[in-house]
Amino acid sequence: MRCFTEDQIMVRDAYRKFLASEIAPQMEGWREAGIVDRSAFRKAGELGFLMIWPDAEYGGMGDNDFRYEQIIIEETARVGCLEWYNTLHSRLVGPYFQRFGTSEQRARFLPKCVSGETILAVAMTEPGAGSDLAGMRSTAEDMGDHFLLNGSKTYISNGINADVVIVAAKLAAADSKHAMVLLILERGMEGFERGMKLKKMGLPAQDTAELFFTNVKVPKSNVLGEPGKGFYYLMEGLAEERLIGAVGYIANARRAFDITREYVMQRNLFGQPLSEQQNTQFRMAELDAEIDMAQVYVDHCVSEHNAGRLTSTMGAKAKMICSEVEWKMLDLGVQLHGGAGFMDEYPISRMFTDARINRIYAGTSEVMRLIIGREIFTQKYRSMHD
Template sequence: MEILEEFRDMVQRFLQQEVAPHYQDWEAQKIMPRGFWNVMGQAGLLLVDFESEYGGAEASFDVSLMVQEEMCRAGYHALASAYNIHANIVAPYIANIGTDEQKQTWLPGMASGDIVTALGMTEPSAGSDLAALRTRADRDGDDYIINGSKVFITNGIHADMVVVAAKTDPSLGSKGVSLFLVDAHLPGFSKGKKIDKMGQHSGDTAELFFSDVRVPASALLGSAGRGFGYMMQELPRERLGVAVQAIGHVQGALDMTVAYVKERQAFGQSISQFQNTRFKLAEAQTELAMCRALMEKCLAKFYQKKMTVEDAAMLKYAATDMQVRLISECLQLFGGYGYTDEYPISRFYRDARVQTIYAGSSEIMKEIVARGLLGR
């Protein structure tokens, strides 16, 4: 715990010194600079829970989650989302499934920030329904040829490598899905323009296109046809990351709301003295504490390798639903000022909304939980 708090202090200082002076500009420019990945790498923030041979700090998984929590608490949700994909999702895919050659090829560069990565799952016609993928990877001798497209890809513009889900045997449905580590500089790989979004404006989100992209068989991640299973295997960690972002974001919104209502005067008194204000804040604090307890319970199960897909779905649904509702309540307490960009709570509100959509929509999370209860 002491080590975790030492890392937390370091992360907070880093965010204050390296992010706070620039974040408004990044939001206005609608993209984070590519070079900031190297800044994070030099600070030792990328792949913190990985072995030193790959450039990691050999810290615990708690530290990786804490980095995302502090980013969101400070209001840098777009940065946390980018970090989650790169360090908390793509890196474990390679570490848990990849060959020694693949680990040596990609992980050190990911730790330094020289290599930025993305996860290519979502398609224009297949969002949460990953079994409906249309991107194909056809075997051609010692290579695979990939054709298709991906959309809403976090880190898509800056990506140097993308973990791509593609059908290697379309006749088998979800059992015909495979994963590939695709070098983004290969011929036939192209990136669409950055997608403008409702929130997380500085987040790098793009559409990716594959036109006869030839990759060697060594780019196959794991075994052919087992991609869907690998995705299910990695979902608990991914959704822990999304949940801790939600918790950190609500904590940040609550902190600034408490400070605001103490200062704001109405009808001759601080609005913190109105019963409605006090009850709303009490409700938010209580629900946040309950959601944090669920997250800690799931994290304990994750360490014991007992966290199920249903556990992850419940946590993701509960945390992100809480996030959207409670930040809306916080904004309400700011009154008209909450609707202006002068106060960060407006950005918190915009940035939160996507959390119930990506990494599996709330509706899909409920369906997963229901299947666990009732069967199919």
């Protein structure tokens, strides 16, 4: 039995109704338009569903229990609305202000983030630097009262809609490749330009864009934390980012399972339902077990995160396992749908292409294996398992 409080169950029920009335009916139109309308953020903000963790002075509930975000992610997946990247705004980017921002920055930015008036993004990835952040080339030069930012970013989620973007850049002339600074860029800053919305294999409603910086003057009041420590700030948030991904991936896998189960019970093959075939039963049994086991680990990671014990390796394990199980389930779902699985009128088709990014986003499965593998051969690993 999963452990949610009465308050969390009430939030889940209310959020479920909100999705059914305000978000799910709009998704097809947003997919055709190629972008989620900004009104989705404002409506969620008005009802308190956008950012729960900020203190009441900023408009939030002041409750940092990650299970609230887990509920939001799971319910968003359940109705097929994961293209609305509300959690990127709420729980991946927003907390940078809490962890590294000044009281002035929190007062200036958080209230409008909570209300949905301001939409957030974070810009790390570059054409030659994805999982390897140390390879980024964007630079920030200290000019005394401001930083001068030059460079570009790519594959930035919320790239078109975002009003505020946290940009990672290397400190110009620094000796260390890890000497980075996080800068708060605001819409309209001179020299800050966006490219066209990028065309992708899946997630058509999610606005993904290139960002360009040409001599952008960023005032010192828009620096997050201490210059030079940006790389370590980014690393600090990666465990949670990967847990966020894992929560969504395994919820999406369960949705794919349910859709496939319903289909094979109705589809006849050789005079009997496809669900009566031994191959169907064996494969579905395997995935049902794998999804359940992965869900148990995700719930464990959420508890560990709430207790302040989530490690980068735990986050890597959760992301790797859940994205791989999700992909297995979606591949099986398409296969068991037969020709119908190749048609976009069936949800499994779109889910398949949408999910292909999940073994890449926030660190590829190969990088996750590197992270896990490096710990296996350390004294720390031995002491943990003695």
